[in-house]
Amino acid sequence: MGEREELLAKGELTVVGRISEASNAVLLCTVTYGDESADCVYKPVKGERPLWDFPDGSLAQREVAAYLVSEATGWGLVPPTVLRDGPYGEGMVQQWIESTPAEEGPGDSQESDESGLLALVEGEEAGEGWKPVALADVGEGRTALLVHADDPRLRRLAVLDAVINNGDRKGGHLLPAPDGRLYGIDHGVTFHREDKLRTLLWGWAGEPLTDEAREVLASLAGRLADGEPLATRLAELITPVELAAVRARVAHLLRTGVHPQPSGQWPAIPWPPV
Known part of the structure:
Protein backbone atom coordinates (compact mmCIF):
# COMPACT_ATOMS: atom_id res chain seq x y z
CA MET A 1 0.00 0.00 0.00
CA GLY A 2 1.44 3.35 -1.07
CA GLU A 3 1.52 6.46 1.09
CA ARG A 4 -1.52 8.02 -0.59
CA GLU A 5 -3.53 4.81 -0.28
CA GLU A 6 -2.53 4.51 3.38
CA LEU A 7 -3.73 8.06 4.01
CA LEU A 8 -7.07 7.31 2.35
CA ALA A 9 -7.50 3.93 4.05
CA LYS A 10 -6.44 4.81 7.59
CA GLY A 11 -7.04 8.53 7.93
CA GLU A 12 -9.92 10.18 9.74
CA LEU A 13 -12.68 11.18 7.32
CA THR A 14 -14.49 14.48 7.87
CA VAL A 15 -17.45 15.24 5.62
CA VAL A 16 -17.29 18.76 4.18
CA GLY A 17 -20.25 18.71 1.82
CA ARG A 18 -22.20 16.82 -0.82
CA ILE A 19 -21.74 16.95 -4.60
CA SER A 20 -25.40 17.48 -5.42
CA GLU A 21 -25.33 16.89 -9.18
CA ALA A 22 -24.23 13.27 -8.75
CA SER A 23 -26.89 10.57 -9.18
CA ASN A 24 -25.61 8.64 -6.15
CA ALA A 25 -24.42 9.95 -2.79
CA VAL A 26 -21.02 11.60 -3.33
CA LEU A 27 -19.50 13.34 -0.32
CA LEU A 28 -16.56 15.71 -0.39
CA CYS A 29 -14.32 15.02 2.61
CA THR A 30 -10.97 15.74 4.14
CA VAL A 31 -8.86 12.83 5.33
CA THR A 32 -6.16 13.22 7.98
CA TYR A 33 -3.58 10.68 9.10
CA GLY A 34 -0.74 11.87 11.29
CA ASP A 35 0.71 15.00 9.74
CA GLU A 36 -0.79 14.26 6.31
CA SER A 37 -4.09 15.62 5.05
CA ALA A 38 -5.88 15.66 1.69
CA ASP A 39 -9.22 16.26 0.05
CA CYS A 40 -11.09 13.20 -1.11
CA VAL A 41 -14.42 11.85 -2.36
CA TYR A 42 -16.39 9.34 -0.28
CA LYS A 43 -19.17 7.30 -1.92
CA PRO A 44 -20.94 5.18 0.70
CA VAL A 45 -22.54 1.95 -0.51
CA LYS A 46 -25.72 2.95 1.33
CA GLY A 47 -26.06 5.92 -0.99
CA GLU A 48 -25.97 3.89 -4.21
CA ARG A 49 -29.03 3.55 -6.42
CA PRO A 50 -29.49 -0.14 -7.28
CA LEU A 51 -28.94 -1.03 -10.96
CA TRP A 52 -30.90 -3.96 -12.36
CA ASP A 53 -28.02 -5.11 -14.57
CA PHE A 54 -25.41 -4.88 -11.79
CA PRO A 55 -27.05 -7.00 -9.07
CA ASP A 56 -23.81 -8.28 -7.50
CA GLY A 57 -21.42 -6.42 -5.23
CA SER A 58 -21.46 -2.63 -5.17
CA LEU A 59 -20.47 0.28 -7.37
CA ALA A 60 -17.85 1.16 -4.76
CA GLN A 61 -16.19 -2.23 -5.21
CA ARG A 62 -16.09 -1.73 -8.97
CA GLU A 63 -14.48 1.68 -8.52
CA VAL A 64 -11.70 0.09 -6.47
CA ALA A 65 -11.32 -2.72 -9.01
CA ALA A 66 -10.91 -0.15 -11.79
CA TYR A 67 -8.16 1.57 -9.79
CA LEU A 68 -6.32 -1.71 -9.28
CA VAL A 69 -6.41 -2.55 -12.98
CA SER A 70 -5.27 0.97 -13.84
CA GLU A 71 -2.32 0.62 -11.47
CA ALA A 72 -1.46 -2.75 -13.00
CA THR A 73 -1.13 -1.11 -16.42
CA GLY A 74 1.41 1.35 -15.02
CA TRP A 75 -0.49 4.24 -16.60
CA GLY A 76 -1.94 5.62 -13.35
CA LEU A 77 -5.15 6.77 -14.99
CA VAL A 78 -7.42 6.47 -11.94
CA PRO A 79 -6.83 8.48 -8.75
CA PRO A 80 -5.82 6.46 -5.66
CA THR A 81 -8.95 4.65 -4.48
CA VAL A 82 -9.67 2.41 -1.49
CA LEU A 83 -12.62 0.57 0.05
CA ARG A 84 -13.10 1.36 3.72
CA ASP A 85 -15.53 2.17 6.49
CA GLY A 86 -16.61 5.78 6.84
CA PRO A 87 -19.14 8.02 8.60
CA TYR A 88 -22.00 6.38 6.65
CA GLY A 89 -20.65 2.86 6.45
CA GLU A 90 -18.48 1.09 3.89
CA GLY A 91 -17.73 2.99 0.75
CA MET A 92 -15.23 4.06 -1.83
CA VAL A 93 -12.75 6.80 -0.90
CA GLN A 94 -10.80 8.43 -3.73
CA GLN A 95 -8.24 11.21 -3.84
CA TRP A 96 -9.74 14.50 -5.03
CA ILE A 97 -8.17 15.74 -8.27
CA GLU A 98 -8.13 19.47 -8.91
CA PRO A 208 -4.24 -0.82 -34.47
CA LEU A 209 -3.24 -0.69 -30.82
CA THR A 210 0.04 1.02 -30.09
CA ASP A 211 3.10 -1.09 -29.34
CA GLU A 212 2.97 0.29 -25.80
CA ALA A 213 -0.64 -0.85 -25.36
CA ARG A 214 0.13 -4.35 -26.61
CA GLU A 215 3.03 -4.66 -24.18
CA VAL A 216 0.87 -3.42 -21.31
CA LEU A 217 -1.95 -5.83 -22.20
CA ALA A 218 0.45 -8.77 -22.40
CA SER A 219 1.77 -7.94 -18.94
CA LEU A 220 -1.75 -7.46 -17.62
CA ALA A 221 -2.79 -10.87 -18.94
CA GLY A 222 -0.09 -12.47 -16.79
CA ARG A 223 -1.15 -10.51 -13.71
CA LEU A 224 -4.74 -11.67 -14.15
CA ALA A 225 -3.78 -15.34 -13.95
CA ASP A 226 -5.08 -17.43 -11.06
CA GLY A 227 -2.97 -17.00 -7.94
CA GLU A 228 -1.51 -13.65 -8.95
CA PRO A 229 -2.05 -10.86 -6.37
CA LEU A 230 -4.09 -8.73 -8.77
CA ALA A 231 -6.41 -11.60 -9.65
CA THR A 232 -6.81 -12.53 -6.00
CA ARG A 233 -7.76 -8.98 -5.02
CA LEU A 234 -10.14 -8.57 -7.96
CA ALA A 235 -11.87 -11.80 -6.97
CA GLU A 236 -12.83 -10.06 -3.72
CA LEU A 237 -14.42 -7.15 -5.58
CA ILE A 238 -16.16 -8.62 -8.64
CA THR A 239 -17.75 -12.00 -9.42
CA PRO A 240 -15.89 -15.00 -10.88
CA VAL A 241 -17.80 -14.59 -14.15
CA GLU A 242 -16.84 -10.92 -14.34
CA LEU A 243 -13.19 -11.71 -13.64
CA ALA A 244 -13.25 -14.31 -16.40
CA ALA A 245 -14.72 -11.66 -18.71
CA VAL A 246 -11.84 -9.27 -17.93
CA ARG A 247 -9.36 -11.97 -18.92
CA ALA A 248 -11.33 -12.65 -22.10
CA ARG A 249 -11.38 -8.98 -23.07
CA VAL A 250 -7.62 -8.65 -22.59
CA ALA A 251 -7.07 -11.81 -24.65
CA HIS A 252 -9.39 -10.48 -27.38
CA LEU A 253 -7.54 -7.16 -27.57
CA LEU A 254 -4.23 -8.97 -27.86
CA ARG A 255 -5.58 -11.36 -30.49
CA THR A 256 -7.16 -8.69 -32.70
CA GLY A 257 -4.56 -6.02 -32.06
CA VAL A 258 -7.05 -3.19 -32.62
Missing part, protein backbone atom coordinates in the same frame (compact mmCIF):
# COMPACT_ATOMS: atom_id res chain seq x y z
CA SER A 99 -8.33 19.71 -12.70
CA THR A 100 -6.74 22.45 -14.79
CA PRO A 101 -8.76 24.96 -16.86
CA ALA A 102 -9.55 23.94 -20.41
CA GLU A 103 -7.29 24.96 -23.24
CA GLU A 104 -8.72 26.08 -26.56
CA GLY A 105 -10.35 23.42 -28.69
CA PRO A 106 -10.18 23.18 -32.51
CA GLY A 107 -10.05 26.52 -34.27
CA ASP A 108 -13.58 26.13 -35.66
CA SER A 109 -15.10 24.67 -32.51
CA GLN A 110 -18.55 25.71 -31.45
CA GLU A 111 -18.05 24.51 -27.93
CA SER A 112 -15.37 22.73 -25.88
CA ASP A 113 -15.90 20.86 -22.64
CA GLU A 114 -14.20 21.79 -19.38
CA SER A 115 -11.30 19.40 -19.96
CA GLY A 116 -10.41 20.92 -23.32
CA LEU A 117 -10.24 17.36 -24.68
CA LEU A 118 -13.72 17.23 -26.26
CA ALA A 119 -15.38 19.67 -28.63
CA LEU A 120 -18.13 20.22 -31.18
CA VAL A 121 -16.92 21.50 -34.58
CA GLU A 122 -18.61 22.75 -37.72
CA GLY A 123 -18.50 20.55 -40.79
CA GLU A 124 -17.50 16.91 -41.10
CA GLU A 125 -13.73 17.14 -40.61
CA ALA A 126 -12.20 16.78 -37.15
CA GLY A 127 -9.14 18.87 -37.92
CA GLU A 128 -5.49 18.21 -37.17
CA GLY A 129 -4.88 16.76 -33.72
CA TRP A 130 -8.51 15.68 -33.26
CA LYS A 131 -10.45 12.45 -33.78
CA PRO A 132 -14.07 12.30 -34.96
CA VAL A 133 -16.64 10.50 -32.80
CA ALA A 134 -20.13 11.17 -34.16
CA LEU A 135 -22.45 13.85 -35.51
CA ALA A 136 -24.50 15.49 -32.77
CA ASP A 137 -27.81 17.35 -32.94
CA VAL A 138 -27.19 20.89 -31.68
CA GLY A 139 -30.73 22.15 -32.19
CA GLU A 140 -32.62 24.16 -34.82
CA GLY A 141 -32.04 21.38 -37.35
CA ARG A 142 -28.26 21.77 -37.18
CA THR A 143 -25.59 19.18 -36.47
CA ALA A 144 -21.99 19.43 -35.35
CA LEU A 145 -19.19 16.90 -35.23
CA LEU A 146 -18.26 15.61 -31.79
CA VAL A 147 -14.47 15.22 -31.59
CA HIS A 148 -11.88 14.36 -28.97
CA ALA A 149 -8.20 15.18 -28.83
CA ASP A 150 -5.75 12.78 -30.49
CA ASP A 151 -3.95 12.60 -27.16
CA PRO A 152 -1.87 9.60 -26.02
CA ARG A 153 -3.29 9.95 -22.51
CA LEU A 154 -6.82 9.62 -23.85
CA ARG A 155 -5.76 6.68 -26.00
CA ARG A 156 -4.45 4.84 -22.95
CA LEU A 157 -7.73 5.59 -21.19
CA ALA A 158 -9.64 4.16 -24.16
CA VAL A 159 -7.68 0.92 -23.77
CA LEU A 160 -8.32 0.81 -20.02
CA ASP A 161 -12.04 1.38 -20.62
CA ALA A 162 -12.09 -1.52 -23.07
CA VAL A 163 -10.49 -3.78 -20.46
CA ILE A 164 -12.80 -2.83 -17.59
CA ASN A 165 -15.83 -2.57 -19.90
CA ASN A 166 -16.71 0.98 -18.89
CA GLY A 167 -20.39 1.65 -19.53
CA ASP A 168 -20.27 5.38 -18.77
CA ARG A 169 -17.21 7.29 -20.04
CA LYS A 170 -18.50 10.84 -20.18
CA GLY A 171 -16.68 14.09 -20.78
CA GLY A 172 -17.11 15.16 -17.17
CA HIS A 173 -15.14 12.10 -16.09
CA LEU A 174 -11.92 13.41 -17.68
CA LEU A 175 -9.71 15.39 -15.31
CA PRO A 176 -6.43 16.89 -16.60
CA ALA A 177 -4.24 17.58 -13.57
CA PRO A 178 -1.82 20.50 -13.12
CA ASP A 179 1.16 18.13 -13.42
CA GLY A 180 0.12 17.13 -16.94
CA ARG A 181 -1.41 13.80 -16.01
CA LEU A 182 -4.91 12.81 -17.06
CA TYR A 183 -7.28 11.01 -14.70
CA GLY A 184 -10.57 9.26 -15.32
CA ILE A 185 -13.15 9.04 -12.55
CA ASP A 186 -16.58 7.46 -11.89
CA HIS A 187 -16.01 3.77 -12.59
CA GLY A 188 -18.98 2.26 -10.81
CA VAL A 189 -20.58 0.98 -14.03
CA THR A 190 -17.77 -1.34 -15.08
CA PHE A 191 -16.76 -5.00 -15.30
CA HIS A 192 -20.10 -6.30 -16.60
CA ARG A 193 -19.69 -9.74 -18.15
CA GLU A 194 -21.54 -8.60 -21.30
CA ASP A 195 -20.20 -5.94 -23.65
CA LYS A 196 -21.40 -2.63 -22.16
CA LEU A 197 -18.75 -0.26 -23.50
CA ARG A 198 -20.24 3.23 -23.83
CA THR A 199 -17.78 6.05 -24.29
CA LEU A 200 -16.94 9.32 -25.98
CA LEU A 201 -13.51 7.96 -26.90
CA TRP A 202 -14.37 6.08 -30.11
CA GLY A 203 -11.92 8.05 -32.24
CA TRP A 204 -9.48 5.15 -32.49
CA ALA A 205 -12.14 2.46 -33.10
CA GLY A 206 -10.77 -0.20 -35.44
CA GLU A 207 -7.27 1.28 -35.48
CA HIS A 259 -9.19 -0.82 -30.58
CA PRO A 260 -12.75 -2.15 -30.21
CA GLN A 261 -15.63 -0.82 -32.27
CA PRO A 262 -19.22 -0.18 -31.16
CA SER A 263 -21.22 -3.41 -31.02
CA GLY A 264 -24.33 -1.87 -32.55
CA GLN A 265 -26.52 -3.60 -29.96
CA TRP A 266 -27.18 -0.44 -27.90
CA PRO A 267 -26.19 3.25 -27.87
CA ALA A 268 -22.40 3.47 -27.97
CA ILE A 269 -22.26 6.97 -26.47
CA PRO A 270 -23.46 7.62 -22.88
CA TRP A 271 -26.25 10.06 -22.18
CA PRO A 272 -25.90 12.76 -21.21
CA PRO A 273 -22.46 12.83 -22.87
CA VAL A 274 -20.98 15.22 -20.29
Whole structure:
Protein backbone atom coordinates (compact mmCIF):
# COMPACT_ATOMS: atom_id res chain seq x y z
CA MET A 1 0.00 0.00 0.00
CA GLY A 2 1.44 3.35 -1.07
CA GLU A 3 1.52 6.46 1.09
CA ARG A 4 -1.52 8.02 -0.59
CA GLU A 5 -3.53 4.81 -0.28
CA GLU A 6 -2.53 4.51 3.38
CA LEU A 7 -3.73 8.06 4.01
CA LEU A 8 -7.07 7.31 2.35
CA ALA A 9 -7.50 3.93 4.05
CA LYS A 10 -6.44 4.81 7.59
CA GLY A 11 -7.04 8.53 7.93
CA GLU A 12 -9.92 10.18 9.74
CA LEU A 13 -12.68 11.18 7.32
CA THR A 14 -14.49 14.48 7.87
CA VAL A 15 -17.45 15.24 5.62
CA VAL A 16 -17.29 18.76 4.18
CA GLY A 17 -20.25 18.71 1.82
CA ARG A 18 -22.20 16.82 -0.82
CA ILE A 19 -21.74 16.95 -4.60
CA SER A 20 -25.40 17.48 -5.42
CA GLU A 21 -25.33 16.89 -9.18
CA ALA A 22 -24.23 13.27 -8.75
CA SER A 23 -26.89 10.57 -9.18
CA ASN A 24 -25.61 8.64 -6.15
CA ALA A 25 -24.42 9.95 -2.79
CA VAL A 26 -21.02 11.60 -3.33
CA LEU A 27 -19.50 13.34 -0.32
CA LEU A 28 -16.56 15.71 -0.39
CA CYS A 29 -14.32 15.02 2.61
CA THR A 30 -10.97 15.74 4.14
CA VAL A 31 -8.86 12.83 5.33
CA THR A 32 -6.16 13.22 7.98
CA TYR A 33 -3.58 10.68 9.10
CA GLY A 34 -0.74 11.87 11.29
CA ASP A 35 0.71 15.00 9.74
CA GLU A 36 -0.79 14.26 6.31
CA SER A 37 -4.09 15.62 5.05
CA ALA A 38 -5.88 15.66 1.69
CA ASP A 39 -9.22 16.26 0.05
CA CYS A 40 -11.09 13.20 -1.11
CA VAL A 41 -14.42 11.85 -2.36
CA TYR A 42 -16.39 9.34 -0.28
CA LYS A 43 -19.17 7.30 -1.92
CA PRO A 44 -20.94 5.18 0.70
CA VAL A 45 -22.54 1.95 -0.51
CA LYS A 46 -25.72 2.95 1.33
CA GLY A 47 -26.06 5.92 -0.99
CA GLU A 48 -25.97 3.89 -4.21
CA ARG A 49 -29.03 3.55 -6.42
CA PRO A 50 -29.49 -0.14 -7.28
CA LEU A 51 -28.94 -1.03 -10.96
CA TRP A 52 -30.90 -3.96 -12.36
CA ASP A 53 -28.02 -5.11 -14.57
CA PHE A 54 -25.41 -4.88 -11.79
CA PRO A 55 -27.05 -7.00 -9.07
CA ASP A 56 -23.81 -8.28 -7.50
CA GLY A 57 -21.42 -6.42 -5.23
CA SER A 58 -21.46 -2.63 -5.17
CA LEU A 59 -20.47 0.28 -7.37
CA ALA A 60 -17.85 1.16 -4.76
CA GLN A 61 -16.19 -2.23 -5.21
CA ARG A 62 -16.09 -1.73 -8.97
CA GLU A 63 -14.48 1.68 -8.52
CA VAL A 64 -11.70 0.09 -6.47
CA ALA A 65 -11.32 -2.72 -9.01
CA ALA A 66 -10.91 -0.15 -11.79
CA TYR A 67 -8.16 1.57 -9.79
CA LEU A 68 -6.32 -1.71 -9.28
CA VAL A 69 -6.41 -2.55 -12.98
CA SER A 70 -5.27 0.97 -13.84
CA GLU A 71 -2.32 0.62 -11.47
CA ALA A 72 -1.46 -2.75 -13.00
CA THR A 73 -1.13 -1.11 -16.42
CA GLY A 74 1.41 1.35 -15.02
CA TRP A 75 -0.49 4.24 -16.60
CA GLY A 76 -1.94 5.62 -13.35
CA LEU A 77 -5.15 6.77 -14.99
CA VAL A 78 -7.42 6.47 -11.94
CA PRO A 79 -6.83 8.48 -8.75
CA PRO A 80 -5.82 6.46 -5.66
CA THR A 81 -8.95 4.65 -4.48
CA VAL A 82 -9.67 2.41 -1.49
CA LEU A 83 -12.62 0.57 0.05
CA ARG A 84 -13.10 1.36 3.72
CA ASP A 85 -15.53 2.17 6.49
CA GLY A 86 -16.61 5.78 6.84
CA PRO A 87 -19.14 8.02 8.60
CA TYR A 88 -22.00 6.38 6.65
CA GLY A 89 -20.65 2.86 6.45
CA GLU A 90 -18.48 1.09 3.89
CA GLY A 91 -17.73 2.99 0.75
CA MET A 92 -15.23 4.06 -1.83
CA VAL A 93 -12.75 6.80 -0.90
CA GLN A 94 -10.80 8.43 -3.73
CA GLN A 95 -8.24 11.21 -3.84
CA TRP A 96 -9.74 14.50 -5.03
CA ILE A 97 -8.17 15.74 -8.27
CA GLU A 98 -8.13 19.47 -8.91
CA SER A 99 -8.33 19.71 -12.70
CA THR A 100 -6.74 22.45 -14.79
CA PRO A 101 -8.76 24.96 -16.86
CA ALA A 102 -9.55 23.94 -20.41
CA GLU A 103 -7.29 24.96 -23.24
CA GLU A 104 -8.72 26.08 -26.56
CA GLY A 105 -10.35 23.42 -28.69
CA PRO A 106 -10.18 23.18 -32.51
CA GLY A 107 -10.05 26.52 -34.27
CA ASP A 108 -13.58 26.13 -35.66
CA SER A 109 -15.10 24.67 -32.51
CA GLN A 110 -18.55 25.71 -31.45
CA GLU A 111 -18.05 24.51 -27.93
CA SER A 112 -15.37 22.73 -25.88
CA ASP A 113 -15.90 20.86 -22.64
CA GLU A 114 -14.20 21.79 -19.38
CA SER A 115 -11.30 19.40 -19.96
CA GLY A 116 -10.41 20.92 -23.32
CA LEU A 117 -10.24 17.36 -24.68
CA LEU A 118 -13.72 17.23 -26.26
CA ALA A 119 -15.38 19.67 -28.63
CA LEU A 120 -18.13 20.22 -31.18
CA VAL A 121 -16.92 21.50 -34.58
CA GLU A 122 -18.61 22.75 -37.72
CA GLY A 123 -18.50 20.55 -40.79
CA GLU A 124 -17.50 16.91 -41.10
CA GLU A 125 -13.73 17.14 -40.61
CA ALA A 126 -12.20 16.78 -37.15
CA GLY A 127 -9.14 18.87 -37.92
CA GLU A 128 -5.49 18.21 -37.17
CA GLY A 129 -4.88 16.76 -33.72
CA TRP A 130 -8.51 15.68 -33.26
CA LYS A 131 -10.45 12.45 -33.78
CA PRO A 132 -14.07 12.30 -34.96
CA VAL A 133 -16.64 10.50 -32.80
CA ALA A 134 -20.13 11.17 -34.16
CA LEU A 135 -22.45 13.85 -35.51
CA ALA A 136 -24.50 15.49 -32.77
CA ASP A 137 -27.81 17.35 -32.94
CA VAL A 138 -27.19 20.89 -31.68
CA GLY A 139 -30.73 22.15 -32.19
CA GLU A 140 -32.62 24.16 -34.82
CA GLY A 141 -32.04 21.38 -37.35
CA ARG A 142 -28.26 21.77 -37.18
CA THR A 143 -25.59 19.18 -36.47
CA ALA A 144 -21.99 19.43 -35.35
CA LEU A 145 -19.19 16.90 -35.23
CA LEU A 146 -18.26 15.61 -31.79
CA VAL A 147 -14.47 15.22 -31.59
CA HIS A 148 -11.88 14.36 -28.97
CA ALA A 149 -8.20 15.18 -28.83
CA ASP A 150 -5.75 12.78 -30.49
CA ASP A 151 -3.95 12.60 -27.16
CA PRO A 152 -1.87 9.60 -26.02
CA ARG A 153 -3.29 9.95 -22.51
CA LEU A 154 -6.82 9.62 -23.85
CA ARG A 155 -5.76 6.68 -26.00
CA ARG A 156 -4.45 4.84 -22.95
CA LEU A 157 -7.73 5.59 -21.19
CA ALA A 158 -9.64 4.16 -24.16
CA VAL A 159 -7.68 0.92 -23.77
CA LEU A 160 -8.32 0.81 -20.02
CA ASP A 161 -12.04 1.38 -20.62
CA ALA A 162 -12.09 -1.52 -23.07
CA VAL A 163 -10.49 -3.78 -20.46
CA ILE A 164 -12.80 -2.83 -17.59
CA ASN A 165 -15.83 -2.57 -19.90
CA ASN A 166 -16.71 0.98 -18.89
CA GLY A 167 -20.39 1.65 -19.53
CA ASP A 168 -20.27 5.38 -18.77
CA ARG A 169 -17.21 7.29 -20.04
CA LYS A 170 -18.50 10.84 -20.18
CA GLY A 171 -16.68 14.09 -20.78
CA GLY A 172 -17.11 15.16 -17.17
CA HIS A 173 -15.14 12.10 -16.09
CA LEU A 174 -11.92 13.41 -17.68
CA LEU A 175 -9.71 15.39 -15.31
CA PRO A 176 -6.43 16.89 -16.60
CA ALA A 177 -4.24 17.58 -13.57
CA PRO A 178 -1.82 20.50 -13.12
CA ASP A 179 1.16 18.13 -13.42
CA GLY A 180 0.12 17.13 -16.94
CA ARG A 181 -1.41 13.80 -16.01
CA LEU A 182 -4.91 12.81 -17.06
CA TYR A 183 -7.28 11.01 -14.70
CA GLY A 184 -10.57 9.26 -15.32
CA ILE A 185 -13.15 9.04 -12.55
CA ASP A 186 -16.58 7.46 -11.89
CA HIS A 187 -16.01 3.77 -12.59
CA GLY A 188 -18.98 2.26 -10.81
CA VAL A 189 -20.58 0.98 -14.03
CA THR A 190 -17.77 -1.34 -15.08
CA PHE A 191 -16.76 -5.00 -15.30
CA HIS A 192 -20.10 -6.30 -16.60
CA ARG A 193 -19.69 -9.74 -18.15
CA GLU A 194 -21.54 -8.60 -21.30
CA ASP A 195 -20.20 -5.94 -23.65
CA LYS A 196 -21.40 -2.63 -22.16
CA LEU A 197 -18.75 -0.26 -23.50
CA ARG A 198 -20.24 3.23 -23.83
CA THR A 199 -17.78 6.05 -24.29
CA LEU A 200 -16.94 9.32 -25.98
CA LEU A 201 -13.51 7.96 -26.90
CA TRP A 202 -14.37 6.08 -30.11
CA GLY A 203 -11.92 8.05 -32.24
CA TRP A 204 -9.48 5.15 -32.49
CA ALA A 205 -12.14 2.46 -33.10
CA GLY A 206 -10.77 -0.20 -35.44
CA GLU A 207 -7.27 1.28 -35.48
CA PRO A 208 -4.24 -0.82 -34.47
CA LEU A 209 -3.24 -0.69 -30.82
CA THR A 210 0.04 1.02 -30.09
CA ASP A 211 3.10 -1.09 -29.34
CA GLU A 212 2.97 0.29 -25.80
CA ALA A 213 -0.64 -0.85 -25.36
CA ARG A 214 0.13 -4.35 -26.61
CA GLU A 215 3.03 -4.66 -24.18
CA VAL A 216 0.87 -3.42 -21.31
CA LEU A 217 -1.95 -5.83 -22.20
CA ALA A 218 0.45 -8.77 -22.40
CA SER A 219 1.77 -7.94 -18.94
CA LEU A 220 -1.75 -7.46 -17.62
CA ALA A 221 -2.79 -10.87 -18.94
CA GLY A 222 -0.09 -12.47 -16.79
CA ARG A 223 -1.15 -10.51 -13.71
CA LEU A 224 -4.74 -11.67 -14.15
CA ALA A 225 -3.78 -15.34 -13.95
CA ASP A 226 -5.08 -17.43 -11.06
CA GLY A 227 -2.97 -17.00 -7.94
CA GLU A 228 -1.51 -13.65 -8.95
CA PRO A 229 -2.05 -10.86 -6.37
CA LEU A 230 -4.09 -8.73 -8.77
CA ALA A 231 -6.41 -11.60 -9.65
CA THR A 232 -6.81 -12.53 -6.00
CA ARG A 233 -7.76 -8.98 -5.02
CA LEU A 234 -10.14 -8.57 -7.96
CA ALA A 235 -11.87 -11.80 -6.97
CA GLU A 236 -12.83 -10.06 -3.72
CA LEU A 237 -14.42 -7.15 -5.58
CA ILE A 238 -16.16 -8.62 -8.64
CA THR A 239 -17.75 -12.00 -9.42
CA PRO A 240 -15.89 -15.00 -10.88
CA VAL A 241 -17.80 -14.59 -14.15
CA GLU A 242 -16.84 -10.92 -14.34
CA LEU A 243 -13.19 -11.71 -13.64
CA ALA A 244 -13.25 -14.31 -16.40
CA ALA A 245 -14.72 -11.66 -18.71
CA VAL A 246 -11.84 -9.27 -17.93
CA ARG A 247 -9.36 -11.97 -18.92
CA ALA A 248 -11.33 -12.65 -22.10
CA ARG A 249 -11.38 -8.98 -23.07
CA VAL A 250 -7.62 -8.65 -22.59
CA ALA A 251 -7.07 -11.81 -24.65
CA HIS A 252 -9.39 -10.48 -27.38
CA LEU A 253 -7.54 -7.16 -27.57
CA LEU A 254 -4.23 -8.97 -27.86
CA ARG A 255 -5.58 -11.36 -30.49
CA THR A 256 -7.16 -8.69 -32.70
CA GLY A 257 -4.56 -6.02 -32.06
CA VAL A 258 -7.05 -3.19 -32.62
CA HIS A 259 -9.19 -0.82 -30.58
CA PRO A 260 -12.75 -2.15 -30.21
CA GLN A 261 -15.63 -0.82 -32.27
CA PRO A 262 -19.22 -0.18 -31.16
CA SER A 263 -21.22 -3.41 -31.02
CA GLY A 264 -24.33 -1.87 -32.55
CA GLN A 265 -26.52 -3.60 -29.96
CA TRP A 266 -27.18 -0.44 -27.90
CA PRO A 267 -26.19 3.25 -27.87
CA ALA A 268 -22.40 3.47 -27.97
CA ILE A 269 -22.26 6.97 -26.47
CA PRO A 270 -23.46 7.62 -22.88
CA TRP A 271 -26.25 10.06 -22.18
CA PRO A 272 -25.90 12.76 -21.21
CA PRO A 273 -22.46 12.83 -22.87
CA VAL A 274 -20.98 15.22 -20.29
